[in-house]
Amino acid sequence: MPVTLYDKLWDEHLVQTDDRNESLIYIDRHYLHEVTSPQAFEGLRHKQLKPWRLDANVATPDHNVPTDRGNQFEAESIKDEVSKIQVVELDKNCKNFGIHQFDITSNKQGIVHVMGPELGYTLPGMTIVCGDSHTSTHGAFGCLAMGIGTSEVEHVLATQCLKITKLKNMQVNFSGQLQTGVTSKDIVLHLIKLIGTAGGTGHAIEFSGSYTSSASMESRMTICNMAIEAGAKVGLIGVDSTTIDYVKQHSNLSNSMFDEASKYWKTLHSDTDAIFDKTINIDVSKIKPQVTWGTSPEMTIDFDAEIPSQDSIAEENLENLLLAKAYMGLDESQTLQDLSFDKIFIGSCTNSRIEDLRDAANAVKGKKISKDITEAIVVPGSGMVKAQAEQEGLDKIFIDAGFLWRDPGCSMCLGMNPDQLKPYERCASTSNRNFEGRQGNLGRTHLMSPVMAALTAINGKITDPS
Amino acid sequence: MTNSIISGIVATFDRDNIDTDQIIPTEYLKSIKKFGFGDFLFDGWRYLDEGRLDMTAEDRSKNYDFILNKEPFVNAQILLTRDNFGCGSSREHAVWALRDFGFKAVIASSFGDIFYNNCFKNSVLPIKLTKEEISHLFKIAHSFPVRFKIDLVKKVINYDHDSSFSFDVKESLLDRIIHNLDDVDITLKNKDQIQAYELSRRQQRPWLFDYRN
Ligand code: SF4
Numbered sequence: 084m085p086v087t088l089y090d091k092l093w094d095e096h097l098v099q100t101d102d103r104n105e106s107l108i109y110i111d112r113h114y115l116h117e118v119t120s121p122q123a124f125e126g127l128r129h130k131q132l133k134p135w136r137l138d139a140n141v142a143t144p145d146h147n148v149p150t151d152r153g154n155q156f157e158a159e160s161i162k163d164e165v166s167k168i169q170v171v172e173l174d175k176n177c178k179n180f181g182i183h184q185f186d187i188t189s190n191k192q193g194i195v196h197v198m199g200p201e202l203g204y205t206l207p208g209m210t211i212v213c214g215d216s217h218t219s220t221h222g223a224f225g226c227l228a229m230g231i232g233t234s235e236v237e238h239v240l241a242t243q244c245l246k247i248t249k250l251k252n253m254q255v256n257f258s259g260q261l262q263t264g265v266t267s268k269d270i271v272l273h274l275i276k277l278i279g280t281a282g283g284t285g286h287a288i289e290f291s292g293s294y295t296s297s298a299s300m301e302s303r304m305t306i307c308n309m310a311i312e313a314g315a316k317v318g319l320i321g322v323d324s325t326t327i328d329y330v331k332q333h334s335n336l337s338n339s340m341f342d343e344a345s346k347y348w349k350t351l352h353s354d355t356d357a358i359f360d361k362t363i364n365i366d367v368s369k370i371k372p373q374v375t376w377g378t379s380p381e382m383t384i385d386f387d388a389e390i391p392s393q394d395s396i397a398e399e400n401l402e403n404l405l406l407a408k409a410y411m412g413l414d415e416s417q418t419l420q421d422l423s424f425d426k427i428f429i430g431s432c433t434n435s436r437i438e439d440l441r442d443a444a445n446a447v448k449g450k451k452i453s454k455d456i457t458e459a460i461v462v463p464g465s466g467m468v469k470a471q472a473e474q475e476g477l478d479k480i481f482i483d484a485g486f487l488w489r490d491p492g493c494s495m496c497l498g499m500n501p502d503q504l505k506p507y508e509r510c511a512s513t514s515n516r517n518f519e520g521r522q523g524n525l526g527r528t529h530l531m532s533p534v535m536a537a538l539t540a541i542n543g544k545i546t547d548p549s
Numbered sequence: 550m551t552n553s554i555i556s557g558i559v560a561t562f563d564r565d566n567i568d569t570d571q572i573i574p575t576e577y578l579k580s581i582k583k584f585g586f587g588d589f590l591f592d593g594w595r596y597l598d599e600g601r602l603d604m605t606a607e608d609r610s611k612n613y614d615f616i617l618n619k620e621p622f623v624n625a626q627i628l629l630t631r632d633n634f635g636c637g638s639s640r641e642h643a644v645w646a647l648r649d650f651g652f653k654a655v656i657a658s659s660f661g662d663i664f665y666n667n668c669f670k671n672s673v674l675p676i677k678l679t680k681e682e683i684s685h686l687f688k689i690a691h692s693f694p695v696r697f698k699i700d701l702v703k704k705v706i707n708y709d710h711d712s713s714f715s716f717d718v719k720e721s722l723l724d725r726i727i728h729n730l731d732d733v734d735i736t737l738k739n740k741d742q743i744q745a746y747e748l749s750r751r752q753q754r755p756w757l758f759d760y761r762n
Contacts, residue, residue, distance in 0.1 A: 098746045099739065103721040107736060109746055111757050119640060121581035130733065136747075138758070147579065165579035165602050172581050209757065216639040216663055230639035232667035233583075234732065242736045244743055247666075248719070280566055281633040281659050314636065316662045336756055344756040379566045403565050497575045518570040518637060520593045 085354035087252045088321050089287040092227040092351075096210045098244055107244045108227075111209040114195045115142035115182065115236070117173040118499070119214025123237035124176040134180055135243040141204050142177050142184040144170045145194045146499045150462050150489035158187050166500060180240075185466075193465020193491040196220040196308065196432040200300070201467045203334035207322045207348040212239055217432050217515065219310045222319035223303035224326055225351040227287075229316045250317060251285055254359040256292035259368035264548030266442065267302035268434060268513070268532035270294070271309040272373035274365065276383035283315030286361065289353060290320050294367045300329040301438035308433045309515050312380040321352030372548055374419055375517045375530040377407035382517070386419060386535065386545055410519055411527050412507060419529075419545045425508040427452070427459035427486075427540040428522070429533050431496035434513035435464030437471050439533040444477040446537035446548070452485040453543030460487045460502065462494040486540070498523045511539040553727055555653045555674065555699040557626025559690045560616050567630060568637035569664065573646040577602055586642055587649030591617060617650070621694050628655045629690055631683060635664025635675075644671045654699055656706070658683045669722045670732065674701065676716045686714075701727055 086094075098107040120142070127134070134140060144158070147166035158174055161167035170187060177184040185192045191202060196217055199205045207225040212218060216230035231245065239245055257270060275282070288310050295303070303320050310318025320326075327345050336344065371385040384390065392415060396404055408414075413422075429435070429443050440463060452459050461481045463469040469491055472478055478488045495502040496514040504510050504526025513536050517528040531539070538546050577589040579602055588606040595617055596609045611618045617625065628647070634657040635643060644667045647655065654674040668675045676699070678686070689695060689708055698707040701723060707713045724730060736743075751758050 099742055101721075103719070105719075105721050107739065107743070109743070109750070118578055122583040122641075125581075125583070126733075132733070135743075168581060169579055206756065208754075214639055216637065218639075230663055232639055232641035232644075232663060232670065234641060234667065234670035238732050238736065241733045242743060243747070244736055246732055246736060280636055284633070284659060284662055314633070314661070336759065340756045340759055344754075347754065379568075381566075400565075402563060406564060497570075499575045499578065516568075516570070516637065518568045520574050521570050524574070524576075524593065524599050 085357040087353040087357045087359065088225060088289055088319055088351060089227065089250065089252055089317065092208065092210065093249060095208070096227065105246055105248060107246055108210060109244055110212050110239050111139060112204060112211040113140045113239050114199055114211070114213035114218070115140060115173070116146060116195050116213070116215065117144040117169040118146045119233050120176065120236055121169065121172050122233045123214070123240060124180065126237040127180070127240055130241070132241045134182065134240045137181050139243060140182045140240070141199065142173060142182055143192050143195050143198055144173050144187055146493045146497065148187055148492040149501050150460070150492045150494045152490050156187065163501070190466040190470070193467070194432045194435065194493055197435055197464030197468065200224065200304065201333055201465060203330070203336075206330060206334060206344070207326055208351050212245060216311045216316065217308050219316060219318040220304050220308040220432060222307040222310065222317060223300060224330070225319060225322035225348070227317060227319065230311065250287045251360040253283060253286040253288045253315065253361040254363070255288055255290050256362065256364045257290060257294035257367050258292040258364065259294055259366045261294070261367055262371070262549070264534055265370055265372055266532040266534060267298060267305040269370055269373045270367055271306045272375070272380065272383045272530065273370050275309065275313045275380045276373070277365070278313055278363065280312060280379055280381045281314045283310060283313040286315050287317035287319060288313065288315040289359070290318065291353070295320060296323060299438060300325060301436040304436065305433055309380070312515055322348045323352070372532060372535050374535065374545060375528070376411065376413065376419060378410050378517055378519050379407070380515070380517060380530060382407055384419070387547065389418060422509060422544065423455055424511050424539055424543060425457050426504060426510040427456055427536055428462070428495040428510055428512040428514065429460070429536050430462030430464065430494050431514035432464060432493075433515045434533050435462060435468065437468050439513065440468065440472050440477050441475070443533040443537040444480040446534050447484040447486070447541060448480050450484055450541045452540045455543040456540055458487065459485060459540045460489055460495065462489040463491050465491050484540070495522055497521055511536045552672065552729070553701045555626065555701065557653065557696060558621050558624055559627045559629050559695055559697050560622045560625035561687060561690050562616070562628065562630040563687065563691070564630070565632040566636055567634050569635060569640055569643040569661070570637055572635065572643040578640060578642050583645060584649060586646035587651070590646040590650045591615070624651065626651055626653045627697050627699070628652050629683070629686055630655065630657045632658045632680070634660050636661035639663045641667045641671070644668050644673055648673050656683070656686065669725045672726050672729070674699065674726055676706065676718070678714060678716060682714050
């Protein structure tokens with residue numbers, strides 16, 4: 084019987100299923116960061132357990148790290164006392180338990196989902212977990228990758244397994260070619276608008292189709308990253324030559340090991356005629372740049388479309404619409420183009436890879452940011468991205484245009500480090516969540532692609548990229 | 550110890566997509582402890598001022614329009630809401646905050662997948678009902694304070710003298726709440742099987758064990 088990629092990965096990693104249909108799945112790679120791990124390590128200590136398999140774990144601090152820290156900065160120098168405690172605690176836990184960490188002083192440190200694939204820790208066909216919902220990113224490599232809670236972090240550390248039930252299969256076919264100025268971010272925002280933030284709940288979404296096959300690994304990661312915003316904790320894409328070329332460049336495997344592995348990796352795609360519980364077909368050539376107007380990623384529209392009005396929506400959604408508009412400071416007649424922006428954030432595990440920075444740099448080259456913008460920051464996703472960008476001179480382009488060029492971290496994606504919005508500030512952001520307060524108390528977030536964010540920096544307003 | 554009955558005041562949140570950042574804003578995730586998050590539950594809605602991890606509810610200026618600041622909802626144990634509750638991040642802090650406030654059950658038409666799982670590890674019961682059933686319960690609980698009684702063994706919610714809805718939830722998950730079970734202990738009973746699996750994988754897929762840090 085033809086099977087889906089998700090089912091193949093599931094079968095490959097199944098240790099056992101008990102009589103109540105709960106399964107133990109073996110975990111190949113476990114990423115850790117400072118926010119969701121302390122209580123898990125505490126749990127191990129309490130139970131007097133050691134990690135099951137040390138070499139499966141890799142850690143780095145990302146959520147709390149200041150991004151204007153410069154070289155030779157140590158965890159002890161973090162000003163915010165509580166942030167410091169988490170980063171220092173991760174140091175201690177990794178040392179005590181023997182887990183490999185790229186700490187805050189490492190030139191390879193970065194957002195865990197950007198850093199992992201670049202350093203070759205993410206390999207096709209792996210099961211990958213992390214106490215972070217955007218672990219779905221690694222599905223771009225044909226991995227079964229998903230976010231887990233802190234109790235599960237403890238469970239994986241202690242047993243190398245996860246106790247879960249199987250998801251259903253959903254397929255999203257992206258066909259066609261993108262219009263100029265449109266990126267993978269627009270494609271995935273468009274999907275979320277279409278199916279809603281609960282559209283993929285209970286499913287693993289496999290992305291396929293001609294657009295997906297032609298997309299770079301960076302673009303694929305952006306799409307899988309936001310599968311969770313469509314409700315699917317797993318997003319994945321079959322392995323092809325693009326995947327294998329990327330892994331060849333980034334992994335540390337010996338040639339013979341790589342060759343042996345790639346024979347297996349090439350089998351990691353859904354069989355033709357595999358049955359999905361749900362299939363959605365999207366022609367990407369019709370998609371315009373997407374921008375969110377509200378407080379949920381599904382509150383997305385074409386950059387030049389009308390913001391939904393009270394009369395245009397169903398009664399049952401009215402309450403949600405009014406709350407979102409009030410929070411975002413939007414009155415009935417405004418369009419996205421009418422809004423004045425205060426801050427620009429180019430970064431996060433969705434859009435801080437080298438390709439994203441190239442796109443954004445291209446859009447601002449030789450220009451200056453609008454005087455209405457009080458702060459525009461570019462935060463490379465990792466030490467490797469930063470070095471690569473500097474080698475290509477992208478840092479100069481950004482700095483000349485008036486951007487701040489920062490050190491790697493989650494930064495303004497969420498309000499846990501010094502990069503935050505002040506109340507009522509409006510931000511063009513390349514991150515993944517426009518939830519209330521996400522970027523700082525009462526801050527207003529509009530999600531968009533790096534190109535659109537760069538143009539918004541130059542014009543102070545949303546503009547047509549074409 | 551078994552917990553087979555949940556009975557308490559119902560607080561209603563009439564909106565969809567309440568995400569984990571609403572349940573507990575990111576600035577309070579910096580604690581390295583597993584308890585003490587109750588004062589920050591729904592922080593953005595519950596208070597008028599900006600808080601810090603070292604503040605308690607007593608230090609804050611409260612928004613008295615917000616349901617959890619009103620009697621008798623300050624003692625609510627059951628939360629009734631609409632669609633996709635707990636979407637967003639994987640942080641268990643969201644469940645810890647609900648638990649520490651005193652919530653023992655959340656009733657919604659759907660939940661974020663990761664949040665749903667996290668609930669069972671912390672003795673908070675997430676109950677899925679249909680949208681129609683949810684609307685019906687809203688009609689009952691919206692206008693004045695009510696108590697629901699939830700029977701975990703029979704899997705029913707008694708919401709009125711003799712009216713009830715039954716709900717579906719996996720027995721194995723439910724057991725964790727009823728008997729306070731810990732997953733690590735359960736899984737380690739299968740140690741031999743995990744080791745056997747690992748051994749065969751080492752031979753079949755050696756590159757997964759070859760990585761040099
Ligand atoms: S960049 Fe944002 S979404 Fe990604 S891991 Fe960091 S905080 Fe989470």
